[in-house]
Amino acid sequence: MVMRTVSISWETVHRHGEAWISHHRLRYRMFVERQGWSVPHFECMEYDEFDTPAATYILVIDEHDQALGTARLIPTTRPYMVESLWPNLVEGLLPHSDQVWEASRFGCDRALGAGGRRRVIGRLIQACQEFGVAHxxxxxxxxxxxxxxxxxxxxxxxxxxxxxxxxSMHGHAIEAASIEVSPAVLDLVRARTGLRQALQDAELPKVGAASLSPSLAGGVRPEQNRLATVATTTLVSAP
Structure with a gap:
């Protein structure tokens, strides 16, 4: 299966109309149908109050522009989910910074096979790092x-x-955590996915061979991560 990874904002959604609508349908399948969340939806499309012009969406899509995986990124200088719904999950001050963004609505299509889910999740994680480093x-x-x-x-x-x-939420132990973003972390993620670059349409810094591990400098190798948990479970963020 051919996969592409794109970033979509309200300013660029006109270039990704089918992917945009498909990602809301994927969220409905993941969170309403499968997880049973009580969240807003309309005609099999899930959305919430944080789907605003401040949000950026990282999507893995197939050759027909159908969403296979999704993540939503929101700067903490704007209203965000943890601050509004679960501030008690964070000990100390909640962040309000252009350098700290919230990542939510993270997951992939359960209909994919185990290998497909591993590829999608790896692409999402790497693309979020690429977007973060670039911004x-x-x-x-x-x-x-x-x-x-x-x-x-x-x-x-x-x-x-x-x-x-x-x-405890939806049968899981849910927690808030900070995920580091840096060029060094991006290199570690690349080493695990085997991808030289995941995002194709964002403004990203040029990547030279010197910044890659020796095994990746010659090109892209097959993705290597084989996490059993990803192979058997659809990943979700809290509603």
Missing amino acids: GITSYLGVMPSWVFQNVIAAHGCPVQPLGPAM
């Missing part, structure tokens, strides 16, 4: 099941720092 972001704030932070995000090379106590 001066130093960390993402996320709320997810604890096992996702450890077995998926951290396992791809991203340092994860829990920010407060966990709570």
Whole structure:
């Protein structure tokens, strides 16, 4: 299957109309149908109050512009989910900085096979790092099941720092955590995915061979990560 990874904002959505609509349908399948969340939806499309012009969407799409994976990024200088819904998950001050963004609505299509899900998740994680490095972001704030932070995000090379106590939600131990963003972390993620570059349409700094690991400098190799948890479970962020 051919996969592309794109970033979409309200300013660029006119170039990705089918992918944009498809991603809302994917969110409906992931979070309303499969997870049973009580969140707004209309005609099999899920949305919430944080889908605003401040949001950027990282999408993995197929050759027909159908969304296979999704992540939503929002600067913490604007209203964001953790601040509005679960401030108690963060001990200390909540971030309000252009350098700290919230990552939410993270997941992939459960209909994909195990290998396809691994590829999609790897692309999402790498694309979020690429977007972050290109836009001066130093960390993402996320709320997810604890096992996702450890077995998926951290396992791809991203340092994860829990920010407060966990709570039970939808049968999972949910927690807020900070995910480091940096060129060094991006190199670690590249080493695990085998991708030289995931995002194709964002303003990204040029990547020279010198910044890649020796095994990647010659080109793209097959993706290597084989996480059993990704192979068997659809990844989700909290509603």
